[in-house]
Amino acid sequence: DGGITQSPKYLFRKEGQNVTLSCEQNLNHDAMYWYRQDPGQGLRLIYYSQIVNDFQKGDIAEGYSVSREKKESFPLTVTSAQKNPTAFYLCASSIVSTGMPEQYFGPGTRLTVT
């Protein structure tokens, strides 16, 4: 089955700790994305990557970091500098070509920081 996997589904951390969220895809998609979802706020873009070893900041990149060492993997680290990290995090991927702009989403990771 092709798809996007995110693990774990629920994650709990103490304030001041860095935490890394996993995202893996076997769709052979070029681009990968991280979004943050808060109640009543829709989804906001954190980082995206169109090619291995390259990534760009989205609208709310402060306090987050990413890497793209492999085409199928795009982990997100929530650092202690992120002031309000508790949220639902969604990873997505897409084909980088004209005519196929839609993104496919993973099941999400709910992070709670106390």
Added chain:
Amino acid sequence: AQSVTQLDSQVPVFEEAPVELRCNYSSSVSVYLFWYVQYPNQGLQLLLKYLSGSTLVKGINGFEAEFNKSQTSFHLRKPSVHISDTAEYFCAVSEGGGADGLTFGKGTHLIIQP
């Protein structure tokens, strides 16, 4: 910069009644438009997309949407809703080639009443 406005945060509808979820966007260039559905604690699933061509697009689960360039709208409709349609619905827009990430509205919670 592009933006998306979903005018209703919550829409209650009786089962088997028709429904319209409203979406307006702003952009200075041509866009791609999408509707996604999200069930509780899950990722997003693509309902339908407008890329070009016919302004009426049909999607999964009996949904359709109409692109209106002059009104910069992309409203989602279904002629008869079912209890299983209860979910959060997001309108999203992408400029240009679509690889830079989507801009989402804040979502509309569709509540189906028996």
